[in-house]
Amino acid sequence: MKQILKYILKNGLRDRLYLGLFITLIVSFSISIFLGSTMLAEQKQSTAAFIAGSSRAILAIGMILFVCLSINRAFENKEVEFILSKSIAREQFILGYLLGFFLAALLIFIPLVLIIALVTKPSIAGLIIWSCTLLSELLIIICFSLLASLILKNSFSAIMASFAFYTISRLMGVFVMAIELPQDLAEAKNHILATGLKFLSALFPRLDLFAQSSWLNYGINDAYGLKIIFWQSLIYIPLMIFMAFHDFKKKQF
Amino acid sequence: MLDLRLSYHLHSHKIFFWLFILVFSCQIFFWKNTEKFRIAFDIVPPAPSKYLTSALSFGDNEFLFRILAMRLQNSGDVFAGFISLKNYDYSRIYDWMKMLDSLNMKSHLIPSLASSYYAQTTKYEDTRYVIDYLDEHSSHNIDENWWWIFQAVFIAKANLKDMNRALELAQKLAQNNAKNAPFWTKQMSAFISEEMGDGCMAFSVIQKLIKESENGVRQIPLHEMEFMRYFINERLRKLKNQKFDPRKCSKNL
Numbered sequence: 378m379k380q381i382l383k384y385i386l387k388n389g390l391r392d393r394l395y396l397g398l399f400i401t402l403i404v405s406f407s408i409s410i411f412l413g414s415t416m417l418a419e420q421k422q423s424t425a426a427f428i429a430g431s432s433r434a435i436l437a438i439g440m441i442l443f444v445c446l447s448i449n450r451a452f453e454n455k456e457v458e459f460i461l462s463k464s465i466a467r468e469q470f471i472l473g474y475l476l477g478f479f480l481a482a483l484l485i486f487i488p489l490v491l492i493i494a495l496v497t498k499p500s501i502a503g504l505i506i507w508s509c510t511l512l513s514e515l516l517i518i519i520c521f522s523l524l525a526s527l528i529l530k531n532s533f534s535a536i537m538a539s540f541a542f543y544t545i546s547r548l549m550g551v552f553v554m555a556i557e558l559p560q561d562l563a564e565a566k567n568h569i570l571a572t573g574l575k576f577l578s579a580l581f582p583r584l585d586l587f588a589q590s591s592w593l594n595y596g597i598n599d600a601y602g603l604k605i606i607f608w609q610s611l612i613y614i615p616l617m618i619f620m621a622f623h624d625f626k627k628k629q630f
Numbered sequence: 631m632l633d634l635r636l637s638y639h640l641h642s643h644k645i646f647f648w649l650f651i652l653v654f655s656c657q658i659f660f661w662k663n664t665e666k667f668r669i670a671f672d673i674v675p676p677a678p679s680k681y682l683t684s685a686l687s688f689g690d691n692e693f694l695f696r697i698l699a700m701r702l703q704n705s706g707d708v709f710a711g712f713i714s715l716k717n718y719d720y721s722r723i724y725d726w727m728k729m730l731d732s733l734n735m736k737s738h739l740i741p742s743l744a745s746s747y748y749a750q751t752t753k754y755e756d757t758r759y760v761i762d763y764l765d766e767h768s769s770h771n772i773d774e775n776w777w778w779i780f781q782a783v784f785i786a787k788a789n790l791k792d793m794n795r796a797l798e799l800a801q802k803l804a805q806n807n808a809k810n811a812p813f814w815t816k817q818m819s820a821f822i823s824e825e826m827g828d829g830c831m832a833f834s835v836i837q838k839l840i841k842e843s844e845n846g847v848r849q850i851p852l853h854e855m856e857f858m859r860y861f862i863n864e865r866l867r868k869l870k871n872q873k874f875d876p877r878k879c880s881k882n883l
Contacts, residue, residue: 417703418742423696430693547688548677554684589761594692595736 378473381460385477389446389484398439398485405431406492422594425497429590432489433511436482437543440515441522444478445535448526467625471523471618478519486512493593505591506603511588513610518543520617526626543584545577550585552578580615673713677725681735695733702726703743713771715751723748724759731767733784738778741767747783749789757789764800776806783818787825797822813839824868 389395406428413424451457460470489510493499499507521542525535552574580619586606597603678686678698687694702723706713717839729837741764749760764782768775779802786796799821814821816839 412700415703416700416739417747419737419739422737423700423739426692426696429688430696433690546689548685550689551681551684555681587689589692590690590696591692591734 378465378469378476379468381473382477382480385447385474386484388477389443389481392443392446393486394439394443394481398435399488401435401439402432402485402489404531406496410496421497425493425499425593426590427562428493429496429507429588429593432493433514433588436485436489436511436515437518438540439485440478440482440519441536441539441543443481444519444522445526445532445539448474448479448523449530449532449535452469452530468622471621471625475519475523475618478523479516482515482519483512486515493591496591498591500596503594506597507588507590507592510606511601512583513606514587515609515615517546517582517613517617520614520621524617524624527621527628542581546581546584548585549578549581549583549605555584582609633642658777668687672719672722673717674702674719674722674726677706677720677729678846680729680732681728687733691733695730695737696724697740698733699730699737699739699743699749702740703747715748716753716756718748718751718756720748720751720756720759724763727763728766735767735770741775741781745778745785749781749785754791756788758792761786761790761795761799765802769802771808772802773808773811776803779803779806780815780818787822793822793826797826802828 397471409424409427409431412427413420416423457470461467465473487506490504494504517548518539522535522539525538525542526532529535529538556574556578558569586602661859683691683694683698705723706715727740727744744760744763749757751757761782764778764785768779768782772779779799783796783799783803786792786799791864797819800822803818804816
């Protein structure tokens with residue numbers, strides 16, 4: 378397990394994940410500070426919102442690419458077969474990879490939070506909640522990317538599926554808003570779109586509620602939203618881990 | 631068949647040359663017909679709908695709010711040129727400001743933009759939209775937004791020169807119970823009434839404030855009291871000169 382963790386973290390170094398993401402984040406920070414300073418009022422709050430929104434997207438995209446490309450390379454180079462030839466359970470293999478990817482994300486995430494705290498001086502409670510929810514959002518994305526890479530075995534398909542998953546999950550708020558289900562089943566055929574959206578909303582997580590930039594500026598007002606985020610993470614992360622276990626157990630090497 | 635192939639082989643370069651000339655002529659013909667086609671340019675485009683903003687925010691309303699606020703702030707500042715505010719469609723600016731309020735009601739960015747920037751138009755009748763917006767924005771919480779109602783009073787009085795609207799807003803301003811609001815927010819309707827030549831209204835407002843002070847309903851700080859004394863003496867002198875008789879005022883005031 379320890380070796381897998383080390384291997385994933387070194388993979389991040391070898392793929393220049395940390396360097397690449399740091400440079401992208403620094404560029405995004407600079408643009409955010411510049412744009413924030415051009416605002417007529419509330420420059421600090423605007424900078425905080427720009428930094429929070431852009432860094433969330435950068436981290437999500439970076440982790441999707443890293444996870445999908447790493448897993449695909451591990452399959453192509455027969456690293457998976459090599460690791461599995463040792464005395465390691467397949468569940469441990471998946472958990473080791475997940476933990477490794479999560480630690481790699483954490484390595485980039487901690488300095489990001491420190492810089493946000495220094496530059497924008499946000500509400501402390503808001504920053505803590507924002508960080509925790511962004512971490513759980515990243516964990517959900519990492520889990521899905523890992524699952525997609527294991528199932529699809531093709532890096533391009535896995536990347537596209539993960540992007541689609543992230544986009545749809547982030548749009549789930551609009552979908553839920555647009556759903557107006559028919560009163561009786563006879564009308565159902567006229568409401569195919571609404572039924573489809575309802576179906577999607579049952580399958581996808583509510584990522585639109587995670588990591589709100591407003592928490593950095595105004596703190597937390599809605600404890601109910603936090604409860605939803607907590608339960609959503611608690612259900613969805615194991616759901617994907619168990620699905621990955623099931624899929625990987627069936628695989629023949 | 632062989633002859634046909636041989637002929638194609640010998641003359642294909644000529645065929646492709648003439649095909650090239652034909653398609654090139656088509657491109658010239660296309661250019662001639664579309665030469666005057668210009669993309670419609672709006673200084674202020676229509677405000678995005680509720681569904682579009684929900685979709686564009688990807689769940690993070692604060693981030694989108696700051697981006698769109700920047701868009702509104704910089705509208706008309708395009709292609710390295712500036713457009714006079716009198717050419718803006720203020721009904722659209724009003725729609726934008728209302729839409730931005732639906733994303734973030736706590737921020738003071740949009741009221742600042744409305745009162746400090748968009749109120750500067752030389753087409754004074756357009757300031758009615760700014761006043762309406764400031765009035766509606768502040769009405770949600772007068773205690774927190776008394777400053778913006780005051781701005782609306784000022785714009786109505788100085789720019790629009792609609793004293794009735796200014797008085798109406800000043801009366802709303804007087805309803806605030808904010809601890810940080812200066813005492814003149816209560817007197818504003820008296821100042822405006824007096825300017826309108828309505829001595830009775832001014833007298834009534836001042837009388838009400840004095841009564842509240844005497845009954846202990848409102849604590850008036852010493853420096854405010856000094857100003858009040860000066861103001862009342864000044865106004866009383868003026869009223870005396872005008873032979874103002876408070877007994878003739880309607881008791882309804």
